[in-house]
Amino acid sequence: MSNLMTVDVLSSIKGAKPSETVSKLFDVIKNAKSSSTNFTSKNHQNAVSLEQLRDDIIIESSNLEKKIIIENFPKEKNGYLVVSKVIEE
Amino acid sequence: MESQIREIHQQLVDQKISCTALVQEKLNLLKPNSYNTVNSLLENLALDKAKKVDEKIKNGEQIGLLEGIPFGVKDVFMLQGTYTTASADFLKNYKAAYTATAVQKLMDAGAIPIVKENCDSFGHGSSSENTIFGSVKNALNPELVAGGSSGGSAVNVAKNYTIFSIGGDTGGSVRQPAGYNKVYGLKPTYGRISRFGLLAYASSTDCVGPITTSIEDLRIVVNTISGIDVKDQTTYFSEEISEESIVKSDEVKTIGYFKNFIENDAIDATIKSDFLASIEKIKAKGIEVKELDFFDSEILIATYYTLAMAETASNLSRLDGTNYGNRMEGKNLKDTYSITRSENFSEETKRRIVGGNQVLSQGFSDDIYLKALSIRDQIAENFENDFQEVDVILSPVTPNLPPKIGDSLKNPLAMYLSDAYTVGFSLGQLPTLTIPQGTATGIQLSAAKNNDELLLKFANFLKEVI
Numbered sequence: 001m002s003n004l005m006t007v008d009v010l011s012s013i014k015g016a017k018p019s020e021t022v023s024k025l026f027d028v029i030k031n032a033k034s035s036s037t038n039f040t041s042k043n044h045q046n047a048v049s050l051e052q053l054r055d056d057i058i059i060e061s062s063n064l065e066k067k068i069i070i071e072n073f074p075k076e077k078n079g080y081l082v083v084s085k086v087i088e089e
Numbered sequence: 090m091e092s093q094i095r096e097i098h099q100q101l102v103d104q105k106i107s108c109t110a111l112v113q114e115k116l117n118l119l120k121p122n123s124y125n126t127v128n129s130l131l132e133n134l135a136l137d138k139a140k141k142v143d144e145k146i147k148n149g150e151q152i153g154l155l156e157g158i159p160f161g162v163k164d165v166f167m168l169q170g171t172y173t174t175a176s177a178d179f180l181k182n183y184k185a186a187y188t189a190t191a192v193q194k195l196m197d198a199g200a201i202p203i204v205k206e207n208c209d210s211f212g213h214g215s216s217s218e219n220t221i222f223g224s225v226k227n228a229l230n231p232e233l234v235a236g237g238s239s240g241g242s243a244v245n246v247a248k249n250y251t252i253f254s255i256g257g258d259t260g261g262s263v264r265q266p267a268g269y270n271k272v273y274g275l276k277p278t279y280g281r282i283s284r285f286g287l288l289a290y291a292s293s294t295d296c297v298g299p300i301t302t303s304i305e306d307l308r309i310v311v312n313t314i315s316g317i318d319v320k321d322q323t324t325y326f327s328e329e330i331s332e333e334s335i336v337k338s339d340e341v342k343t344i345g346y347f348k349n350f351i352e353n354d355a356i357d358a359t360i361k362s363d364f365l366a367s368i369e370k371i372k373a374k375g376i377e378v379k380e381l382d383f384f385d386s387e388i389l390i391a392t393y394y395t396l397a398m399a400e401t402a403s404n405l406s407r408l409d410g411t412n413y414g415n416r417m418e419g420k421n422l423k424d425t426y427s428i429t430r431s432e433n434f435s436e437e438t439k440r441r442i443v444g445g446n447q448v449l450s451q452g453f454s455d456d457i458y459l460k461a462l463s464i465r466d467q468i469a470e471n472f473e474n475d476f477q478e479v480d481v482i483l484s485p486v487t488p489n490l491p492p493k494i495g496d497s498l499k500n501p502l503a504m505y506l507s508d509a510y511t512v513g514f515s516l517g518q519l520p521t522l523t524i525p526q527g528t529a530t531g532i533q534l535s536a537a538k539n540n541d542e543l544l545l546k547f548a549n550f551l552k553e554v555i
């Protein structure tokens with residue numbers, strides 16, 4: 001398999017092609033005066049310090065939450081949740 | 090101060106109205122769905138809660154200020170057991186398993202959610218036409234768009250179908266529809282309000298934003314939903330904004346506006362002249378006004394959309410129909426993924442996902458994605474410098490008047506350009522407020538990070554000035 005993946009494969013959207021409108025936006029960035037690609041993350045410091053991280057513990061979901069999650073599952077057969085076979089290619 | 094919440098609270102306490110009658114009245118107004126603002130009504134939940142409030146009042150118990158106040162929720166927020174569709178085919182039968190922090194805090198304070206509101210699918214749009222529930226109509230002229238993506242929320246508030254609504258703002262999605270429908274809409278500082286339970290669009294600019302008819306109502310709602318949440322570790326501690334503090338306006342000595350926003354051919358002539366007339370009125374009150382330099386609208390739009398598309402491609406990659414959503418079976422797993430995604434995402438959502446994957450892929454990421462991040466840093470630095478010179482930056486909310494329904498879908502670039510004045514403040518993660526004054530689509534006030542209080546204060550001052 002080639003290393004190059006097209007946008008339809010990357011996006012898992014059949015027949016997807018790059019849009020002309022969006023390409024125009026990207027051209028604006030390409031041609032922008034700023035030559036730097038070294039962003040400093042100054043604007044993106046939203047992470048918390050280590051002392052403030054939440055406890056690494058498992059919190060059991062409520063029965064209602066579990067019930068809704070199962071209800072949302074797209075396919076059920078004889079009490080089992082059905083997914084596609086994974087081993088293919 | 091003018092406040093619908095306070096007024097209704099007093100009527101409930103004085104037993105001039107019952108909570109059940111109030112909620113029923115609002116549900117009756119929403120039921121015909123004349124403006125396509127309703128994705129689902131929360132009738133049973135709302136009436137049950139209203140009954141409990143009435144019992145409390147009847148028993149002589151005190152009620153909180155928000156207790157019994159009906160509000161709307163943009164249909165991108167989780168509310169346990171209710172449909173949360175994001176106005177998309179993909180999630181049209183999806184029920185939220187848990188509740189968003191902001192919504193939970195409002196319910197803990199006794200406010201009553203009555204409606205899940207129409208919006209652009211996954212927040213992808215600026216007109217509330219990219220939705221499976223029909224285009225939302227403008228509250229002032231139903232032939233025009235409501236704005237977006239929180240169009241249903243802004244229209245419900247403007248029509249008084251809800252007392253306030255909770256929207257989401259990534260690049261202008263609260264501020265622009267607030268401007269189009271003449272109500273207040275706040276995008277708070279990024280991180281002030283928890284995003285837990287808000288369907289992610291672009292995580293680095295997504296904000297929860299209230300829409301109201303008064304500054305005091307904004308203050309009440311913002312105070313209720315702000316604060317640290319362990320479920321969203323970008324949240325930070327913020328002081329409560331007091332009523333007294335926003336009555337005083339003496340803090341604002343200097344304001345600024347971006348002259349390139351005003352001195353260009355793309356802006357509507359009346360918006361330009363009305364904005365400049367407002368600036369003159371502010372000047373006449375002894376406030377210094379500075380003209381500021383800023384990035385071209387084209388650069389702002391391109392930077393915002395490049396980053397937002399990259400983030401949304403990543404965020405929406407989890408939607409594959411395996412665990413939830415409208416799965417469509419294919420011949421194998423990969424085929425199932427791609428049929429499900431091809432059939433269930435709208436054209437606009439697909440355009441953004443594809444653009445995002447394109448920009449993140451090898452050969453593009455250095456030239457475009459990383460460069461856009463670098464420009465974003467420069468934008469943030471520009472803001473930091475500006476706020477050394479001025480207290481508040483004013484700008485029009487939009488360059489043009491709301492378009493007719495149908496026009497935006499034909500021309501996505503024109504729709505992206507309608508966000509020209511809102512996206513820069515999102516990239517800077519600044520608090521920014523639309524006030525329904527000054528131009529036909531309102532005026533936007535922006536302050537330095539964490540200075541949300543100053544915006545409410547200055548908005549209160551401007552009520553009498555412009």
